[in-house]
Amino acid sequence: MDNVLSDVYDDRVVIPDAQMNLFGLEPKDIIARQPAVPGVFFDAPDIELDYDIAVICMSGGKDSLAALKYLLDRGFPASRIELWHHLVDGLEAADSFMDWPFIDDYCVKLAEALDMPLYRSWLKHGFKGEMLKHNSRSHPHLVGTPDGVVELPRNAAKEATRLRFPQQAASLQTRWCSSALKIDVGRRALTCQERFIDKKVLFVTGERRQESSNRAKYNQLEPHSTDTVRKSARPLKPRHVDAWRPVLHLSEEEVWEMLCDWRINPPVPYRLGWGRSSCQTCIFNGDRIWATIAHYWPERVQEIAQYEEQFGTAISRNGKTVVERARLAEPLKIDDEQALRQASRHDYELPIFVPEGQSWTLPAGAFSGVSAGAS
Template identity: 40%
Template sequence: MFFDWPITEDYCRKICQALDIPLYLSWREGGLEREMLRFDSPTAATWYETPQGLKTSGGNSNNASTRWRFPQIGGSMITRWCSSYSKISIGDAAIANQERFKGKRTLVLSGERREESASRAKYKQFESHRTHTKSRHVDHWRVVLDWDEAQVWNIIQRYCVLSHPSYELGFGRCSCIICIFASEDQLASVYQIAPQVIHKMADYEKQFDSYWRSLGKSGYTIHRQYTVMERVTMGNPYPMKPEIIRLALSREYYESVIVSEWKLPPGAFTKDNGPT
């Protein structure tokens, strides 16, 4: 696991257990790292949990191609392929390949908000989902599209839910631990608590940059102007508590996700880089 916060999967499990919500995970085989390192090969298969067990689809295409680069910052899902290949298409496959959704009315909920970016400001609040067909009725409702950040924190406080440890560390967004939109302060913070992740990121940058330049094309660092190590030196780490660092880097969420005394996390209302 290279891109994700180690704690995220179990945090989601504990949240769903606390709220009595069934949880079915879905993912791309090998994750973002395998897709990023894809060289003259097809995209890997999709895996998804179902009430009948683990299912898979795809991964057997004859269309081989080379990725060999980090996702790039931008509004297009072609260059910012991390969203399309690890989130959007995964969810679509999990719905489209399960018989339990045929002949039913299914509602997909997602949490985009207009104030997050210029692109998201143009989203429709309710529309047919991409997986909607004649035999499978699927709608898409962006529940909090018109909410501001205060409304989001207010409802979390109402139910006394402890936020993801990244917010408790000071991060303003819960995304990948090395999100391509990460600010210099975020990268400096990750370098302080998990330097091996940044070192690995820097090594990949060098490999990708060298390969594409050998073909006469532009180098493929993430930022295009600065390397990840250069950006680390530009940032200032957050004042992070050791006990929260341990939790964020653990694969087991060993604290309660529902608390009696709820406090706004340090990452709330901070200005951090995000989707364009």
């Protein structure tokens, strides 16, 4: 624990407990120490890790890697950790529409290197299938489990039409990709599996407050939406699930330090100059990233622009298509040939950890401030 963290810990935990002992009180006797809403903590950088299972939502970006390392550094047994990866494009189409082609295989190879199980789940037909919904129901969810992939129908869903990209907004209703392709899928993966019943589950995600004013307001620890034990006195399916954001309080510098100490190779998008590793064609990309994609992977930009024209609604609020935005900026100059080759491939072929005898290098995208990825 660094000095700032240990001071916070002393102020909130050690000193109050010591003062209570002076008066012969136990922590449970002090009502004021309880959070306003049970189980909800705005700051919770260190918690008691008495969980049966920790699910790490692994996007393949630096912050989810740091969240995993944070847990391991605090002694949580690796044997009780599982990695979950939500496939934004689904698995049905041969080519990527939004995500990096290699990101799925990167997560597979990462899990192999760490000797941890990886479960993939997705909305059938992914981002494009949801975007093209036209007077029709949402597709089923597919959930990876220890017994194989389970298909879960959406019988309660109403027929609806999207025919537009998610809009750049904090609201998950208009920025529907995060909710439809990640949050809902993760929720369903928890509720459809009996193995989580009567278990204490820690659901870990890698957001950081420094990333945006929206994330700055997030709680660090709270009951997950699938938790039943705090919703009902006698739940039919008792399931204790806490959502924890262990790196919420960390700076970008602290995250890179963790990855350097771990000697994990910086993920490819940062090596290319991206400031974040989200979808390659994320709706939050800035003009410079669109210019870079148009330069190196023009077919990706063209496909998105064609849909913008077909829908009559651009991703950008200013109405410019991604092709028009790409013309407004200079592309990034990518010197990392290895990363550039990897960026177009489906199979991930680079080492997960920096090999013995080689030094760890801060990637071009670190601290770049280049606008890429979700906020």
